[in-house]
Amino acid sequence: MKIVVAGGTGFLGQPLVRRLLQRGADVVVLSRNPAKVHVGRGIAWNAVNEAGSADVVINLAGENVGEGRWTAERKRKILVSRLDATTSLVDAIRRAPAKSRTLISASAVGFYGLRGDEIIDETSPTGSGFLAEVVRKWEEAARGAESISRVVIFRFGVVLAKDGGALEKMMLPFRLGVGGPIGSGNQWMSWVDREDVFRAIEWAIDRREVRGTYNITSPEPVRNRDFAGALGRALHRPAFMPTPGFALRLIFGTMADEVLLGGQRVVPARATNEGFTFAYPTLEASLQH
Secondary structure (H helix, E strand, O other), rough: EEEEEEEOOOOOHHHHHHHHHHOOEEEEEEEOOHHHOOOOOEEEEEHHHHHHHEEEEEEEEOOOOOOOOOOOHHHHHHHHHHHHOOOOOHHHHHHHOOOOOOOEEEHHHHHOOOOOOOOEEEOOOOOOOHHHHHHHHHHHHHHHHHHOEEEEEEEOOEEEEEOHHHHHHHHHHHHHHOOEEEOOOOOOOOEEEEEHHHHHHHHHHOOOOOOOEEEEOOOEEHHHHHHHHHHHHOOOOOOOEOOOHHHHHHOOHHHHHHOOOOOEEEHHHHHHHHOOOOOOOEEEEEEEE
16 A cells, blocks of 8 residues: 655654554655655655655645744644645546545644533534645645545544644643643633544544544543643643633634633544544543553
C-alpha cells in the first residue's frame, strides 16, 4: 500500500509515518524541505502529483493555531496553509487516473465554536469565530475529492502526548509548582490521546465503510480545572495557581478567548457507534500513558 502524508514531520506526522512503515506501507512524505524528512521517503511539494498514485492520502498540513498572538498576518497563514495544502492534494487526485483511494484529512473541534456546556456531536451545527471559519473552509476543500475518492474528515480535540503538543507546554508550570487552571477553569476541554489519533487513522484506512466526518475526541471531555487537577496528580505537583484570563488576553488577544479560555464539550458519537474503541478513554489513563 502506498500512503502519501502531508505534514509528516511534526508532532502527529512523524510518529504516524513511523507507525505506517511498521505496517509495511510505502510512505511518501510531502514537505517544503525534504531534507528534514528522516522517517519515510521525503519529496517536495512541487511533486504533489505523487499523491495521485497513492492508495491513501493523509493530510495533516497546516500552521499551528496556538503558537502566538493572532495578528492579521498570522491569521492569513493559518488559513492559507490549510487551504493551499488541501486544494493541492485534491487537485492531484483529480488529475490522476481513476482508482480506489482514500483521503483522510485532519480538522478540529474548533468547527463548533464556543458552546458552553452544550454536549456536541457530529450532528451539531458549526459555530462562530475565526477557528470555526477556518475549519469550515478547510473541510470544504477536502470534500472537493468526494466524487473521486473516499473522504474521511477527523475533527481532533487537544491531542495529548508527553513529547510535544499542548501537554508538553502545560507541564512546565506544574513542574515548577505553579500550575493550575486557565482562567475560571470552567471551560470544557475536548482532548484525545495521540495513540488514539493513530488508531483512528488506521481504522479509517482498514475499513472501507468509514467515510464522512467524525469527532476524534475522548468520550469523556473534562473541564479545564479538572484537567489541571488530574495533571497535577499525575506529576505529583500542586495545581491551585490559576492563570488570570485578563493576562492571557493581554498577551494573546483573541486567540486567548478561542483557544485557552473557551472550549467545547465534544463527544465522538459516530466513531463509537460505528465500532471504534478508544485505548485511553479517560484522562487519568491518558496522563499515565
